[in-house]
Amino acid sequence: MLLRRLICCARFCFGCFIVWSMVCLLTVSLQGVVLAQAIQLHVDLTDAPRNIYHAHLRIPVKPGALTLVFPKWIPGNHRPSGPIGALTGIKMQAMGQQGLGQPLAWERDPVDMYAFHVTVPAGADELQVSLDAITTQDSAGGGGPAASSNLLDLNWNAVVLYPQGAKSDAVEFAPSVTLPANWKFGTALTVARANADKVEFAPTSLTTLIDSPLIAGLFYRRIELTKPGETPVHVMDVVADSAAELAMKPEDLTAYQKLVAETGALFGARHYRQYHFLYTLSDVVGGHGLEHHESNDSAAAGRTLLDDDLHLIFADLVPHEFAHSWNGKYRRPAGLATPNYQEPMVGDLLWVYEGLTEYLGTLLAVRSGLWSPAQYREALAHTAAELDHRTGRNWRPLEDTARSVQILRMMGPQWQSWRRGLDYYPEGQLIWLEVDATIRQQTHGQRSLNDFCRSFHGGESGPPKVVPYTFDDIVRALNEVAPYDWSGLLRERVGATATHAPLGGIERGGWKLVYSDQPNLHAQAIEKLVKFSDFSYSLGFSVSENGEFSDVIVGSPAHAAGLGPGMKLIAVNGRKYSPPVMHAALKAAQASADPIELLVENAQYIKTYSVAYHGGDQNPHLERVSDQPDLLSDLLKPLTK
Numbered sequence: 001m002l003l004r005r006l007i008c009c010a011r012f013c014f015g016c017f018i019v020w021s022m023v024c025l026l027t028v029s030l031q032g033v034v035l036a037q038a039i040q041l042h043v044d045l046t047d048a049p050r051n052i053y054h055a056h057l058r059i060p061v062k063p064g065a066l067t068l069v070f071p072k073w074i075p076g077n078h079r080p081s082g083p084i085g086a087l088t089g090i091k092m093q094a095m096g097q098q099g100l101g102q103p104l105a106w107e108r109d110p111v112d113m114y115a116f117h118v119t120v121p122a123g124a125d126e127l128q129v130s131l132d133a134i135t136t137q138d139s140a141g142g143g144g145p146a147a148s149s150n151l152l153d154l155n156w157n158a159v160v161l162y163p164q165g166a167k168s169d170a171v172e173f174a175p176s177v178t179l180p181a182n183w184k185f186g187t188a189l190t191v192a193r194a195n196a197d198k199v200e201f202a203p204t205s206l207t208t209l210i211d212s213p214l215i216a217g218l219f220y221r222r223i224e225l226t227k228p229g230e231t232p233v234h235v236m237d238v239v240a241d242s243a244a245e246l247a248m249k250p251e252d253l254t255a256y257q258k259l260v261a262e263t264g265a266l267f268g269a270r271h272y273r274q275y276h277f278l279y280t281l282s283d284v285v286g287g288h289g290l291e292h293h294e295s296n297d298s299a300a301a302g303r304t305l306l307d308d309d310l311h312l313i314f315a316d317l318v319p320h321e322f323a324h325s326w327n328g329k330y331r332r333p334a335g336l337a338t339p340n341y342q343e344p345m346v347g348d349l350l351w352v353y354e355g356l357t358e359y360l361g362t363l364l365a366v367r368s369g370l371w372s373p374a375q376y377r378e379a380l381a382h383t384a385a386e387l388d389h390r391t392g393r394n395w396r397p398l399e400d401t402a403r404s405v406q407i408l409r410m411m412g413p414q415w416q417s418w419r420r421g422l423d424y425y426p427e428g429q430l431i432w433l434e435v436d437a438t439i440r441q442q443t444h445g446q447r448s449l450n451d452f453c454r455s456f457h458g459g460e461s462g463p464p465k466v467v468p469y470t471f472d473d474i475v476r477a478l479n480e481v482a483p484y485d486w487s488g489l490l491r492e493r494v495g496a497t498a499t500h501a502p503l504g505g506i507e508r509g510g511w512k513l514v515y516s517d518q519p520n521l522h523a524q525a526i527e528k529l530v531k532f533s534d535f536s537y538s539l540g541f542s543v544s545e546n547g548e549f550s551d552v553i554v555g556s557p558a559h560a561a562g563l564g565p566g567m568k569l570i571a572v573n574g575r576k577y578s579p580p581v582m583h584a585a586l587k588a589a590q591a592s593a594d595p596i597e598l599l600v601e602n603a604q605y606i607k608t609y610s611v612a613y614h615g616g617d618q619n620p621h622l623e624r625v626s627d628q629p630d631l632l633s634d635l636l637k638p639l640t641k
């Protein structure tokens with residue numbers, strides 16, 4: 001999912017060079033299940049406005065013991081985030097020619113909460129399962145609900161059970177849905193037939209089903225992004241909470257069309273049959289961006305197409321998720337290419353999966369015209385400054401943030417700079433910028449990371465498949481573009497502790513990170529949206545609208561004064577706290593030897609803290625280093641006219 005600094009991603013398919021179209025031909029028999037026949041799945045979405053989906057499965061079975069499992073490790077979430085707590089209303093009954101149909105007792109595994117045991121009686125050939133998914137917590141990995149009064153997001157992993165031990169490529173589903181009256185939908189699934197609000201899809205593997213979410217809404221707009229006659233087809237399906245929020249400016253339409261063209265020029269191949277940009281615009285639903293082979297499920301604020309600040313914040317969301325079709329879905333770290341959703345994932349290479357995607361997503365945002373180069377530089381300066389104040393890098397290498405995704409993802413902001421968060425996204429971005437700038441320097445501008453993308457992610461166009469890779473594969477591919485000690489550089493960047501962020505890419509690019517009292521426009525837009533104030537680079541804390549410290553940076557003036565996250569700021573130099581009052585105090589302290597006095601509430605006690613700081617407001621920007629080539633501007637240039 002992606003709200004910058006709160007962000008990102010995605011979804012799955014199965015590993016090892018198996019093309020999707022092959023999977024349905026397999027006739028595998030696991031204990032108690034007949035995999036040669038498709039599981040019928042119907043999802044009644046008419047209760048979506050009150051955030052509950054009703055599913056009914058008809059599973060071909062044989063008599064005997066059977067274990068069904070609920071997807072646990074969710075691709076793109078990279079962690080065991082399958083919403084098992086939201087799975088409710090489970091009822092089973094066996095069907096057959098001998099008049100069966102009585103309720104069948106099931107039992108949850110005492111250790112594995114995602115597994116359900118049942119005994120299929122003699123004479124039964126079908127198990128019918130009813131279940132409900134409560135969707136008040138987004139099943140795509142975001143924070144909000146999956147549906148509102150006017151729109152919904154269906155991630156099929158929330159409404160399926162499948163035989164334990166089966167590979168997801170080998171299980172076939174015949175899915176269908178009933179939508180709320182008059183809602184329209186978008187999905188990468190192939191529609192077999194549609195009749196009023198009932199839609200049936202062509203049978204598909206469980207892999208493809210879970211990789212193909214569906215969005216729907218009362219306010220829906222289909223936008224063609226492909227020129228007439230071109231293949232594969234690219235479509236943007238937009239749903240919003242109001243008709244007004246669907247309005248896309250002509251320049252944005254042009255930019256999204258250019259985004260498609262730029263990815264073609266960058267990668268040189270497409271690994272999908274058609275592509276759907278599923279775009280939800282809502283202040284209620286979302287907070288996510290989830291990548292798939294043939295679609296992306298992205299959600300931004302309701303007025304993103306109308307408001308300049310929101311546009312600035314979310315501009316790289318769709319490019320990021322789109323780039324994942326190549327980096328993450330087609331080429332995938334071996335540890336994330338698992339055969340089904342119960343196998344644990346290993347996230348060590350997420351600094352490639354997410355970090356390179358973060359880098360490419362921001363580049364593509366500029367190359368397509370969604371960001372100006374100046375906006376890109378403000379966003380990059382914001383990222384660089386935030387990471388340069390990550391004191392946790394002193395004890396925690398970047399790779400450990402990737403390996404720890406399953407424990408870091410849902411942590412709050414308290415002590416974030418010391419604990420570190422999902423830093424493999426933004427710090428990965430800085431590392432890949434350094435790699436790109438280094439290739440350009442080493443080859444005197446003859447080669448770049450574009451060449452790496454073409455060789456590593458390109459290949460032959462065709463339907464989705466997964467080609468896993470290792471660290472050594474990355475190093476080998478980089479050396480084919482430009483010989484260098486890539487192994488040494490990358491192992492240092494991801495495996496070693498350090499005091500400062502890797503800013504070599506900015507510096508090799510001909511720019512440097514500086515601070516001034518002028519607001520960073522990207523940071524300012526996020527502060528406005530999330531309703532907080534960021535004094536990280538001056539006093540050393542961020543503070544919510546109601547005065548609560550969300551984080552205090554270890555080693556900062558505020559930290560030295562004894563402040564910590566969770567405390568509440570009441571007054572600054574005797575005057576009630578507000579952002580303007582704090583900015584005025586910072587300015588006054590520049591001409592004074594007196595500390596800034598902060599009146600703070602902590603666990604029912606109130607105390608004054610003296611902060612010895614006289615540097616004024618500090619906001620990050622990039623400044624040109626005039627005697628060096630401007631590689632940073634070069635790499636932002638579009639590859640297409």
Ligand SMILES: [Zn+2]
Pocket residue numbers: 001008009010291320321324353354357
């Ligand atoms: Zn991502």
